[in-house]
Amino acid sequence: MSMNIPETDQKRIVVVGGGFAGIALIRALSRSGHQVVLIDKHNYHMFKPLLYQAASSQLNAGDIAFPFRKAFRRREDFYFRMAYIESVDTERKTLRTTIGEVRYDYLVLATGCIPNFYGLDDVKKEALAMSNLTDALNIRNRILRNFELAVTAPSEEERRARLNIVIVGGGASGVEIAGALAEMKRYVMPRDYPRLDMSHMNIYLVEGQDRVLPAMSEKTSAEALRILERKGVRVLLNRRMTGFENRHALFEGGEPIATCNLIWTSGVKCSAVEGLPLAARQKAGRLAVDAFNRVKDCPDVFAVGDLALMQDDPAYPNGHPQLARVAISQGKRLARNLQRIAEGKRPEAYRYRNRGVMATVGRNHAFVEWGKLQFGGFVAWLAWSLVHIMFLLGIQGKINVFWGWVWNYFGHDLPIRLIVGPYEQPRKERS
Ligand SMILES: Cc1cc2nc3c(=O)[nH]c(=O)nc-3n(C[C@H](O)[C@H](O)[C@H](O)COP(=O)(O)OP(=O)(O)OC[C@H]3O[C@@H](n4cnc5c(N)ncnc54)[C@H](O)[C@@H]3O)c2cc1C
Structure with a gap:
């Protein structure tokens, strides 16, 4: 099958x-004189940092894509x-895709990352991940559908x-x-x-380590x-999930929790990308790359973003954090390097300049850590909101998200x- 791309x-x-890396790369290549082919299994770029807002009824999925x-x-x-990649033939320099x-x-x-269920097959079957737009819509649908079913639940046990x-x-x-679901429980669902x-509804956040936000300061x-x-x-720390059985989440060192x-x-x-040398494949499937994002033993193949494991950067011997900023800056650096190669110049090594991390726990509360500068609360929340609007693609998306936030903020509405x-027949489960 031909992909119908003209030879020039x-x-x-x-x-x-x-994603973040691919888009940044293509944008930065705009005047490089290369032919560029983008292959993606979706026909849109999605803004993952706001997926949780699409999942919790705050934003339309279309606003973040x-x-x-x-x-x-x-x-x-x-x-x-629009296609999935299947394999690479580095000798023939061809890529096989579903089309x-x-x-x-x-x-x-x-190609970024996918959720890792660490071999817990029963959990994988039941759990809703949050990795793409479909996942976000599935979470929204599942929660709202279960609210509808709770209204007519035959027993308190089932309602809970x-x-x-x-x-x-x-x-x-x-x-x-x-944080977003807690606000939904407080402001929206009682109406x-x-x-x-509502006291029958509990939101549990379960973490295997001894603190939440382990990537930030204590x-x-x-x-x-x-x-x-x-x-x-209800935050449960030091609790590792071991399985899911008969509508109950099971944990090591803790009581099962009934949940749908x-x-x-x-x-x-x-x-995994078939056809690449095994030596390139590292922990959690990341690909070993050199300081120029070149995949180990594959001179014309590069990996950027979450997929790339670069251990040459002295500040990050175990690889860079899997963050949007890393992906964007790697995409930009690689575009410049491909340009330099075209001009017969030597490529320049990638170095990540840490611009800090942020997280929010809902309205008026966020945390920003930027080197020694650490702050939280309303100002951090404003900074978080501004940064997220700035990085969204497209004016319309920015306006929609901004307006959605204003509406939700003042109206306490989602x-x-x-x-x-389609209508789903409720599952009959043993309780
Ligand atoms: C819920 C969530 C929230 C996050 N929040 C933040 C945050 O607040 N701040 C932050 O810095 N980072 C955040 N991240 C991490 C950040 O989104 C990633 O670091 C970033 O998306 C990595 O960019 P990427 O380009 O490597 O991959 P992605 O952005 O994941 O893009 C990968 C692209 O590859 C496509 N693709 C995948 N497999 C195939 C295939 N086999 N064939 C064809 N196409 C394929 C996908 O459709 C997608 O378009 C979050 C991640 C998630 C999941």
Whole structure:
């Protein structure tokens, strides 16, 4: 099958994955004189940091996604193809995809991560991950559908299971969705379901380590814990999930929790790309790259973003954190290097300048850590909001998100409470 991409005199760069790294790379290549082919399994770029807001009915999924064809419609010699990659043949310099083969001069892999369930198959079957737009909509649908079913639940036991939400993973994503759902419980659901006893609903945030936000300072962790608990979230620390059975989340060293809403934010891994040398594949599927993002033993294949494991940067001997800022800066640096190579110059090594980390626990509360500068509260929340709006693609998305936030803030409302999809027959489960 042909991918229908014209052959020209320009060198062809095939980019797989239009996430933060892929998009930054393609934008920075705009005047490089290369032919660029983008392959992605979706036809849009999505802004993962706000997925939790789509999952908790705060934002429309469309507001945090941007179609590739719109983003690059003015680009010459640019081609988008919606496909999955299947394998790479580094000898023939071709990439096999679900819609055919494509030849490359340079291949850039920017496929990011997928959820890692660490071999817990029963958990994988039941849990809702939060990794793409479909996941976010699934979480929204599942929670709202269970509220509807709770109204007619035949027993208190079943009602509690329908209303309980268990979030596994106390990193930024887990903390953010826990805070958002706690606000939903407090401000929105009592108005929509006045006859439901909200004390039957518990939001649990379960973390295997001894603190939430383990990537931030201990002070921030302690403050985040305090705020979450004040919002009514039950935070369970040092608790490792071991399985899911008969509508109960099971933990090592703790009681099972009855729930029909299990949300998994606990870990990630990268999918294997067939055809690359085994030596390149490292922990959690990341690909070993040199300081120029070149994949080990593959001179014309590069990896950027979450997928890349670069251990040459003296400040990050175990690789860079899997963050949007790293992905963006690697994408930009690689674009400059491909340009330099085209001009016969030597590429320059990538170095990450840490611009800090942020997380929010809901309205008026966020945390910012930037070197020695650490602050939380309302100012941090404003900074968090500003940074997220800035990095969203497209003016319309920025306006929609900003307006959505203003509406939610002053109206204490989460307007996107829609269950979208075919009617699902409630599962009959043993209790
Ligand atoms: C819920 C959540 C919240 C986050 N919040 C933050 C935050 O607040 N701040 C922060 O800095 N970072 C955050 N991150 C991490 C950040 O999103 C990642 O570090 C960043 O997305 C990595 O960029 P990337 O380009 O490497 O991959 P991604 O952005 O994940 O993009 C990968 C792209 O590859 C495509 N793709 C994947 N596999 C294939 C395939 N086989 N074939 C074709 N296409 C494929 C995908 O469709 C996607 O478009 C968050 C992540 C998640 C999941």
